[in-house]
Amino acid sequence: MILVALLLTIPLLAACGDDDKDKTPTKTTPVATTPTKTTPAGTTPAQKVKISLGLLTDKTGPAASALNPVDQALRDVIRYFGEQNFIPTAEFKLEEYDTAYDPAKVKPGYEFLKEKGAKAMCGGVPMVASLTKPWVDEDKILYFALTASPDMYTPPGYTFSVNIASEAFIYTLMKWIPENDPNFPKGRPAKIGLIGMEDPYVQNLLDGVKQYCDAHPTQWQYVKGFIVPWTQVTFPGEVEALKGCDYVVPPSTGFFLAQFIKEMRAAGSKATFLGTDAQAAYLGMMVDMAGWDQINGMILALPYTWWNISDADMVKKAKYCLETYHTADEQKELLWSGGSYRGGFTQWYGVMTIIKETIEKVGAQNFNSEALHDTAITFSEEFDGNVWNYSATDRQTWNSLRFYRADAAQKDLVSAGGLIPVVFAP
Numbered sequence: 001m002i003l004v005a006l007l008l009t010i011p012l013l014a015a016c017g018d019d020d021k022d023k024t025p026t027k028t029t030p031v032a033t034t035p036t037k038t039t040p041a042g043t044t045p046a047q048k049v050k051i052s053l054g055l056l057t058d059k060t061g062p063a064a065s066a067l068n069p070v071d072q073a074l075r076d077v078i079r080y081f082g083e084q085n086f087i088p089t090a091e092f093k094l095e096e097y098d099t100a101y102d103p104a105k106v107k108p109g110y111e112f113l114k115e116k117g118a119k120a121m122c123g124g125v126p127m128v129a130s131l132t133k134p135w136v137d138e139d140k141i142l143y144f145a146l147t148a149s150p151d152m153y154t155p156p157g158y159t160f161s162v163n164i165a166s167e168a169f170i171y172t173l174m175k176w177i178p179e180n181d182p183n184f185p186k187g188r189p190a191k192i193g194l195i196g197m198e199d200p201y202v203q204n205l206l207d208g209v210k211q212y213c214d215a216h217p218t219q220w221q222y223v224k225g226f227i228v229p230w231t232q233v234t235f236p237g238e239v240e241a242l243k244g245c246d247y248v249v250p251p252s253t254g255f256f257l258a259q260f261i262k263e264m265r266a267a268g269s270k271a272t273f274l275g276t277d278a279q280a281a282y283l284g285m286m287v288d289m290a291g292w293d294q295i296n297g298m299i300l301a302l303p304y305t306w307w308n309i310s311d312a313d314m315v316k317k318a319k320y321c322l323e324t325y326h327t328a329d330e331q332k333e334l335l336w337s338g339g340s341y342r343g344g345f346t347q348w349y350g351v352m353t354i355i356k357e358t359i360e361k362v363g364a365q366n367f368n369s370e371a372l373h374d375t376a377i378t379f380s381e382e383f384d385g386n387v388w389n390y391s392a393t394d395r396q397t398w399n400s401l402r403f404y405r406a407d408a409a410q411k412d413l414v415s416a417g418g419l420i421p422v423v424f425a426p
Contacts, residue, residue: 048091049364053078054118055094056109056128061101062197062230065254066281067124069337070146071096073344074122076321081352089364099128106131120144120369122162122351124344126152126201133159142369142376144351146344147278149200153395158369160376162347163303164396164422166201167208169276170249171423172401173301174212177247178219180403180417181299183272185246189221193242194249197230197256201278205249208426215426235260243269252278258289265294273298280404283338283413296408299416302339303398304346305384306413312384318345350388350397354379385419398422 055074058067078092095116097109106128113121121136122144123129129145129152136143137157145152148161148168174192178184194209196202206225213222223245226238233256242248243264248271250264251257257279264271273279273295279286280300287295305312307319318341322331334341358375359367380389387399403417 048089049367050091050093051119051364051367052093052095052117054113054116054121055096056099056106056113056121056123056125056132057096058101058125059096059098061099062254063101063125065285066337066340069334069340070124070281070344072334073318073341074348076325077345077348077352079325080317080321081356086352087356087359087364090359090367099125101125101127103127103131107135110135114139114141119367120355120372122146122348126199129159129161130200133157140369140373142372146347147201148396149204151200156393156395158373160390160395162350162397163277164398164424166204166276166278167211168396168422168424169301169401170205170208170274171212171426172420173274173276173299173403174209174216174220175423176301176403176417176420177274177299181272183246183297189217189219190246191221191223191244192247192249193223193225193245195226195228195235195238195242195260196249196251197253198227199253202227202252205252205276209249211426233259235263239263239267239269242271243267245269245271247272247274249274250279252276254282254285255289257282258286261286261290261294265290275300277302277304277339277343280339280413281337281343282340284336286338287411292406292408292411295406298406300404300406300413301401302343302404303386303401304339304343305402306404306415307335307342308412309384309415314346314349314384315342317349318342321345346383347397350381350383353381 055071057071058064075094078094081087095113095118097112099105099109110132120142124146126147126149129143132143133152136159140158143159145159145161146163148163148165152159152161184190192209194206196205206227209225210222213220224241250260250273261273275298280302305315307315309315322334326334354376355372358372361375362371376390377392380387388397400419400421402419404413405416407414
């Protein structure tokens, strides 16, 4: 009988020891966890309150390549908060709806999430946040928007941005560049132009460039700004008008971004490209379609720390979630997305932190959008040293930006300046 038992055990041991077939990436140790609460002997744990959150996104439209990783970051942050028992009295379910970047699908999507009982909603499509503002204000359902523009929060209501307005990004860039970019022209204003697709984010960027040029004519000369339809896929006229610029803000969405850069370089342009976290969300596509050599020197203003700042708390947490929740192939895909997953992770982490604080104040049973609103307007937190806060009148978050430069030699974004206060007016 002993011999039989040993013979039965050997195959099990062999199966457990087959390391060559284990393709799961090595997991890192969880970071910044809170102590797990234990249940006293002889008692049963309290049942968690189930809370639904809503996501209005683009899974199949022109912004899908950037927003799919952003949405995955949201799922991972929700999972991380549950795994670490940060909100022990609640269990979260994310309800999702694909708008396909189609305005006609926004209202049905909003109603769908309401029917699913979403206590709060979020999303990354600028158009969605603009369209839903009157609805969320009337229904008192708090909406967290990945981008920011005045129409989303004027007057202040139930739409809260987890970002700052695109004008603020470009104001801060245009203030920083003359003193910090060695390529800034000497003895004359720098020529700058812009192009983007039909979108509120792009319109605000264009307005910001013009306003800053008007306010600082000795430093900047506005050449031209183009807002082109989504059906346009090549840019010969726009390239001809902008190829002589010193700085150019390229499209902020997908294929159009890389295609425009290729056409500009083919036309002989030596312009330094400028970008925000919107362009950073397509870094992988830019590299694949245009190459590091063609984006070399591009300056990006980001509110979050980049992957190569290994000692940053948010980087550690994002890497942990990548390594723990995803296969090696999935990790490569999410890293390829550039700033989509990385930026989305910090921003959604901030949202879940506000939800956590709200539940700690009112209890999971009493959690709703109004309670979340009351917590949000007094919320202040630091993420990797950058202050994120709201107020009764302010619906934008970040107080500072970091600057990175695309480096073809290192095939990475390298730090060019850290935590510069945001410029909110030209």
